[in-house]
Amino acid sequence: MTSQDDYPIYQLGEDHIFPDPRNASDEGLLAFGGDLSSEMILTAYQKGIFPWFSKSDPVLWWSPNPRLLLYPSQFKVSKSFRKTLKGNRFEVKFDTNFSNVIKACAFTPREGQNSTWILPQMQEAYIKLHNMGFAHSVESYIDGKLVGGLYGIAIGKAFFGESMFSHVSDASKVVFKALSDVLALRGYDFIDCQMPTKHLMSLGAVIVSRDDFLDSLEITIKKPSDLGSWQEFKWEHL
Numbered sequence: 001m002t003s004q005d006d007y008p009i010y011q012l013g014e015d016h017i018f019p020d021p022r023n024a025s026d027e028g029l030l031a032f033g034g035d036l037s038s039e040m041i042l043t044a045y046q047k048g049i050f051p052w053f054s055k056s057d058p059v060l061w062w063s064p065n066p067r068l069l070l071y072p073s074q075f076k077v078s079k080s081f082r083k084t085l086k087g088n089r090f091e092v093k094f095d096t097n098f099s100n101v102i103k104a105c106a107f108t109p110r111e112g113q114n115s116t117w118i119l120p121q122m123q124e125a126y127i128k129l130h131n132m133g134f135a136h137s138v139e140s141y142i143d144g145k146l147v148g149g150l151y152g153i154a155i156g157k158a159f160f161g162e163s164m165f166s167h168v169s170d171a172s173k174v175v176f177k178a179l180s181d182v183l184a185l186r187g188y189d190f191i192d193c194q195m196p197t198k199h200l201m202s203l204g205a206v207i208v209s210r211d212d213f214l215d216s217l218e219i220t221i222k223k224p225s226d227l228g229s230w231q232e233f234k235w236e237h238l
Contacts, residue, residue, distance in 0.1 A: 006025065007023065007024060007025040008023075009029055009030065009031060009032060010030065010032075011031065011033045012031050012032065012033040012034035012061070013034070014034075016034065016037075016039055016040045016043050018030070018031060018043065018044060018047050018061065019031060021047055021048050021049050021063035021210070022210065022211060022214060024062075024063050024064075024065070024210075025065075026064065026065045026066075027064060028062040028063050028064030028065065029060060029061075029062055030049060030061050030062060031049075031060075031061040032057075032058045032059060032061065033059060034059055034061070035059065036051065036059060036122065036124075036125040037125075038125070038128055038129055038132060038134075041125060041129065041153075042134065042153075042155065044061060045153055045160050046155060046217075046221050047063075047214075047217075048063050048067075048210070048213060048214045048217050049061050049062065049063045050063075050160065050194065052117055053117060053119075054117060055119060063210065064195055064210070065209060065210035065211075066196070066207045066208060066209050066213075067192065067194065067207070067208055067209070067210055067213040068193040068194060068195060068196045068197070068200060068201070068205050068206070068207055069191065069192060069193060069205060069206060069208055069213065070180060070190065070191040070193055070200070070203070070205040070206075071189075071190055071191075071204075071206070072179075072180040072183040072184035072188050072190070072191060073180075073184045074204045074206075075177055075180040075181070075203060075204045076202065076203055076204035077177070078202075081170065081173060081177075084170045084173075084174070085174070085177070085237050086237075088237075089142060090140040090141065090142060090147075090148075090170075090171065091140070091141040091142070092138065092139065092141075092174060092175060092178045092235050093138075093139050093231070094136065094137070094138055094139075094182075094230040094231055094232075094233040094235075095130075095136050095137055095229050095230040095231045095233075096137075096139060096231055097137060097139050097146055097149070098127065098135065098136070098137040098151060099123075099127055100146060100149075101137040101139055101146070101149035101150070101151050102118065102123050102126055102127065102137070102151050103123065104146070104149060104165045105149070105150075105151065105162075105163035105164065105165045106118035106163075108165040108167070118163060126151065126153075126162070129153060130151075133227040133228040133229065134154065134155065134227065135151060135152070135153050135154075136151065136152065136153075136159075136230050137149055137150065137151040138150050138151075138175040138176075138178055138179045139175065140171045140174045140175050140178075142168065142171075146167075147166070147167045147168045147171040148164070148165060148167060148168065148170075148171025148172040148174065148175055149171075149172070149175055150162075150164035150165075150172060150175050150176060150179065151163065151164075154188075154225060154226055155221050155225060156220045156221035156222060156223040156224070156225055157186075157187055157188045157189045157220045157225075158188065158189060158190060158191075158217060158221060159179070159183055159188055159190075159191045160191075160192045160194075161191055161192060161193050161194070164176065173203070176203065178235040179191070181235060181236070182233050182234075182235055186226065187223075189219075189220040190216065190220070191205075192213075193205050
């Protein structure tokens with residue numbers, strides 16, 4: 001893996017022009033500055049770049065190598081999870097509770113993390129993108145109570161996953177399965193999971209090089225987008 005010290009980190013201006021992410025280090029830190037306007041965030045995603053920063057940092061923009069992708073038809077279902085699906089314990093909905101999903105992703109405690117990167121300004125930016133029809137949530141409920149969810153951005157036939165949360169066992173796994181099934185039916189090419197984790201790889205996500213990811217991204221963002229609310233999307237247990 002290359003050292004970040006061997007690569008420049010660019011300062012962004014008001015023109016919303018990003019440097020080529022292929023020139024970033026493997027770690028992926030490409031640039032800092034700019035803003036969290038809808039235009040800038042959408043431009044970043046279309047170039048394979050995403051914002052990720054802590055409270056004391058400026059806005060930091062990343063494009064790591066390698067990348068983790070889930071091809072929607074390749075979600076892996078274990079025997080124990082298959083029992084969960086057959087139990088029909090969860091009700092799954094799309095785009096009915098976006099603001100509470102992103103807040104839950106921000107405030108649900110995570111092992112090894114003492115603070116959240118989903119800061120109030122990030123929440124505000126993605127809620128705006130949701131209202132514009134670009135950002136979407138998938139939620140799981142038990143007896144009408146929100147117990148799990150995820151959110152991300154859809155452009156072309158790519159879905160860029162941002163975060164998920166679970167308050168009961170399998171609550172986030174169910175929404176991830178629902179998302180992958182629906183996106184497979186709608187012809188999506190991949191779900192970008194950003195950085196590799198053992199959990200996501202156990203569900204079928206695979207590691208690809210940044211160059212391969214960017215090559216695929218250039219093609220998929222030119223395809224028709226499902227812009228607008230996804231509330232009418234329905235999940236059948238496939």
